[in-house]
Amino acid sequence: MGFAMTLANAMLVFRKDWMEIRRNSQVLAPILIVPLVFTVVLPLIVILVPSVIGMPETAYQGVGTIFENLPPDIKAIVEGMSAQQSMTYIFALYFFAPFFLIIPIMASSVLASDSFAGEKDRKTIEALLATPLTDGELLLGKILVSFVPSMAVTISAFALYCVVVDVSSFSLFNGAILLPNLLWAALIFLVTPLVALAGIGITVMVSLRVKGYREAQQLSAILVLPVLGLIFGQIGGVIMFGTTMIMLLVAGFAVTDLILFRVGLRVFRREEILMKSV
Amino acid sequence: MPVISVSGLSKSFGGLDAVSGLSFDVEEGEIYGLLGPNGAGKTTTVRMLACIISPSGGTAAVAGHDIRADPVAVRRSVGVLTESPSLYERLTAEENLTFFARAYGMTDDRKVSGRVKELLQFFQLWDRRGEKSAVFSKGMKQKLAIARALVHDPPVIFLDEPTAGLDPEASKLIRDLITEMSQKERHTIMLCTHRLEDAEKVCSRVMVVNMGRRVVVGSPDEIRSEVAGxxxxxxxxxxxxxxxxxxxxxxxxxxxxxxxxxxxxxxxxxxxxxxxxxxxxxxxxxxxxxxxxxxxxxxxxxxxxxxxxxxxxxxx
The missing domain is CATH 3.30.70.100 (Alpha-Beta Plaits)
Structure with a gap:
């Protein structure tokens, strides 16, 4: 009964926030446009442009360093492929993977900023805190409204990415289907939920200490930096998307989430929230 | 038995005493005014009594519930008009009231929609129920915010500057409503204001506060004759x-x-x-x-x- 009540009240907050969010283009625009760039625009540039305009073999020399740094097992897979096939294969299946960490981070931090700090901005927080809803119900409702749409966007983006990659590389690989595969499924269904939760956790704590949505979002943008590190790490050959990276990401983000939510629960007090907004 | 009973209530922020040892009682159906300049501690007092913030010292009981021991029960028993209307501007008038009705524990769909309709009709907002509150005038927003404070029919209502920024006609409408709520429905109302006209016209008793301390308590007539000559x-x-x-x-x-x-x-x-x-x-x-x-x-x-x-x- 206790948990059912908590969940019902959290869902009340979730539905109210969701109604507000879907009427706010300032929030919807980035969480729809950024995934479209990562799942449609960039893959099409990398896969379709060379095949349409016919890139010479020398054009692929620019990415030679990346190929040299590939782990032996991936090198073995692409060994028999043409230059265009190997570039498409490597980029589509490995190098775009970290972008799918940026999507949940960006979406969750934008949504959480609006849900937490946005209430301060719009001066609606005091009426909400005056209700009998408990701190836990408010926190859970606001986490859900940041988490559920973030994951919906991430999973939809992944589905779209699979279609874009498979359709655009269909003739290049003689009808072979590249995605989805087990590694990507692990990335999307194991890693990205933990990443989204980390984004929410950091944004909640930032939101408690700032006065408005923009400030919260700007500070939360710092979350993208470690992901950029992954992208450059791959280019430099230091790390490569694979089973080991998935396991490290799961372990790293699980620990991070645990710490963030323990601290978050301790600092999420209605008085603190109200006082930091005035 | 008083509906609001306050004893030695204090609140400090850092080293600053926002409220210092306030004690007073408010009887059922009474309209009790908290009068004082900006920064006198009126809003902080209301926030403590509505269990939005906790006191640093002292205690209080509101509608029979101790504000320290049972803050959720207190919040369920009070309606609060905050300093700003605090409305969700992307939600319609009807959506705003429905959300708060449920947040205050109303679960029966028919009761919620009936109460929302009743309040919107009373405040002459029923025809605009489907419009986002962002497009409302200041007076309409204030009426909607008061409706929100009443949506769960609480025995105790805290109104913080209910006529702030309103034109004389809208102010009169709000004052008439406050009087009606007290006289007909026996709501106990605590009114925070620095508008003397409001206090003089609707309050049965007034406590003047300054720098977090009680200066004087009495009916407007008593204070007027005793203090002003x-x-x-x-x-x-x-x-x-x-x-x-x-x-x-x-x-x-x-x-x-x-x-x-x-x-x-x-x-x-x-x-x-x-x-x-x-x-x-x-x-x-x-x-x-x-x-x-x-x-x-x-x-x-x-x-x-x-x-x-x-x-x-x-x-x-």
């Missing part, structure tokens, strides 16, 4: 003279008399209604040709300003 009688005569003043000043109930610069005779009276005819008669019998007679009650504003400036008035 006595009622005045101004008589314009065709033949002003010191002899006339002396003749009238000897009447029982007249505490002082003088000739003003404009030639009018001014008397301070202990009891306006009893002494006025006696003074006029004494003047006429002494040969005065009376042209006009005016009486003046000291305003609550005079009393308030004296209190706030600490003009020789002891806090009690």
């Amino acid at each position: 006595k009622a005045k009688l101004e008589v314009m005569v065709a033949n002003p003279s010191t002899a006339l003043v002396e003749a009238a000043a000897s009447v029982a109930g007249v505490s002082a008399g003088a000739i003003a610069e404009n030639g009018r005779l001014i008397f301070e009276l202990d009891d306006l209604n009893a002494a006025t005819p006696l003074v006029v008669r004494a003047l006429v019998e002494s040969g005065a040709r009376v042209l006009t007679v005016n009486t003046f009650l000291p305003s609550l504003e005079e009393a308030y300003l004296r209190l706030i400036k600490g003009d020789g008035w002891d806090s009690r």
Whole structure:
């Protein structure tokens, strides 16, 4: 009964926030446009442009360093492929993977900023805190409204990415289907939920200490930096998307989430929230 | 038994005492005013009593629930009009009220929609129920915010500056509503304001606070007469003279008399209604040709300003 009540009240907050969010283009625009760039625009540039305009073999020399740094097992897979096939294969299946960490981070931090700090901005927080809803119900409702749409966007983006990659590389690989595969499924269904939760956790704590949505979002943008590190790490050959990276990401983000939510629960007090907004 | 009972309530922010040892009781159906300048501690007091923030010291019971021991029960029993309307501007009027009805624990869909309709009709917002509150005028937003405070029909209502920024017509509408809620529905209302007109017209008792401390408590009439001085009688005569003043000043109930610069005779009276005819008669019998007679009650504003400036008035 206790948990059912908590969940019902959290869902009340979730539905109210969701109604507000879907009427706010300032929030919807980035969480729809950024995934479209990562799942449609960039893959099409990398896969379709060379095949349409016919890139010479020398054009692929620019990415030679990346190929040299590939782990032996991936090198073995692409060994028999043409230059265009190997570039498409490597980029589509490995190098775009970290972008799918940026999507949940960006979406969750934008949504959480609006849900937490946005209430301060719009001066609606005091009426909400005056209700009998408990701190836990408010926190859970606001986490859900940041988490559920973030994951919906991430999973939809992944589905779209699979279609874009498979359709655009269909003739290049003689009808072979590249995605989805087990590694990507692990990335999307194991890693990205933990990443989204980390984004929410950091944004909640930032939101408690700032006065408005923009400030919260700007500070939360710092979350993208470690992901950029992954992208450059791959280019430099230091790390490569694979089973080991998935396991490290799961372990790293699980620990991070645990710490963030323990601290978050301790600092999420209605008085603190109200006082930091005035 | 008081519906609100406050004892030694205090709140400090860092080293600053926002509220210091307030104690008072509010009876059922009473409209109790908290009057004071900006920063006096009115909003902080209401926030503590509505369990939005916790006190640093003292205690209080609201609608029978201790604010420290059972804050959720207190929140369920009170409706709060916050300093700003605090409305979700992307939600419609109906969506705003429905959300808060459910947040205050109303679970029956038919009861929720019935109550929402009742309030929107009462506040003449029913025809605009489907519009986002962002497009509402300030007066409409304030009415919707008051409707939100009433949506769960709480026994205790805290109204923080309910007429702030409203035009005179809208202000009157809100004042009439407050009086009606108190008289007809026996809601206990605590009204925070620095608008003396509001306090004077609707409050049965007023507590003046300044710098977090209680300055005085009483009905507006008591405070006005005790702090701002006595009622005045101004008589314009065709033949002003010191002899006339002396003749009238000897009447029982007249505490002082003088000739003003404009030639009018001014008397301070202990009891306006009893002494006025006696003074006029004494003047006429002494040969005065009376042209006009005016009486003046000291305003609550005079009393308030004296209190706030600490003009020789002891806090009690």
